[in-house]
Amino acid sequence: MKQGQLDALWEKNFQILKATGDVNGDCNVPSRCIVTLPNGESENLGFWLRQQRRLFQSGKILPSRRIQLQSLIDAGKLNWEAPRTRKKDDCAWNKMLNLLGKPSLDPTDKKKLSKWISRQRALKKNGKLSARRELLLNDAVSRGVFEWDGPSGHVENDGWNKMLRLLVEYGECHGQDCNLPSKYTVLDKAYPGGN
Numbered sequence: 001m002k003q004g005q006l007d008a009l010w011e012k013n014f015q016i017l018k019a020t021g022d023v024n025g026d027c028n029v030p031s032r033c034i035v036t037l038p039n040g041e042s043e044n045l046g047f048w049l050r051q052q053r054r055l056f057q058s059g060k061i062l063p064s065r066r067i068q069l070q071s072l073i074d075a076g077k078l079n080w081e082a083p084r085t086r087k088k089d090d091c092a093w094n095k096m097l098n099l100l101g102k103p104s105l106d107p108t109d110k111k112k113l114s115k116w117i118s119r120q121r122a123l124k125k126n127g128k129l130s131a132r133r134e135l136l137l138n139d140a141v142s143r144g145v146f147e148w149d150g151p152s153g154h155v156e157n158d159g160w161n162k163m164l165r166l167l168v169e170y171g172e173c174h175g176q177d178c179n180l181p182s183k184y185t186v187l188d189k190a191y192p193g194g195n
Helices: 003-024 045-057 063-074 086-099 107-125 131-142 158-173
Strands: none
Touching: 003 045, 003 063, 045 063, 086 107, 086 131, 107 131
């Protein structure tokens, strides 16, 4: 193939990638992504993108092509590094998104959600959160189940808050003295496990 044909093919694939990003919210297609065009023609877009990433990492990508791909990165639609098992990652990410605002979570899910929230805030702060994910989180903000600038990303610890409330109540009943005996037992009907 002549250089002019190679350039035209590259530009065609770039435009397909850009259009895919407009539809999907980002351009980080899986390495096995094959796109069928309206004329019935197929392009192995995932393979092409993987080649561009390799050329970039080795410093062999043409400057004009790097600039075009960088425009997608600057728009938050592409990453130079290939995402890890995107489908699995999206599934786990969506699971965490669905936990936002749930009234009661088991301790394991609370811990995972807390770390996930911190990670999303850090990614946004560093400009590395995909446009699609930011849009979904902005929707959660509008529903009142997520805050971008909340406290260090930790989900409220109900167990800790319960114990603090009980300690304060003990102090109120004992002249503001919160030094309770080590074998003190509280029977609390307001919380599960209480009598």
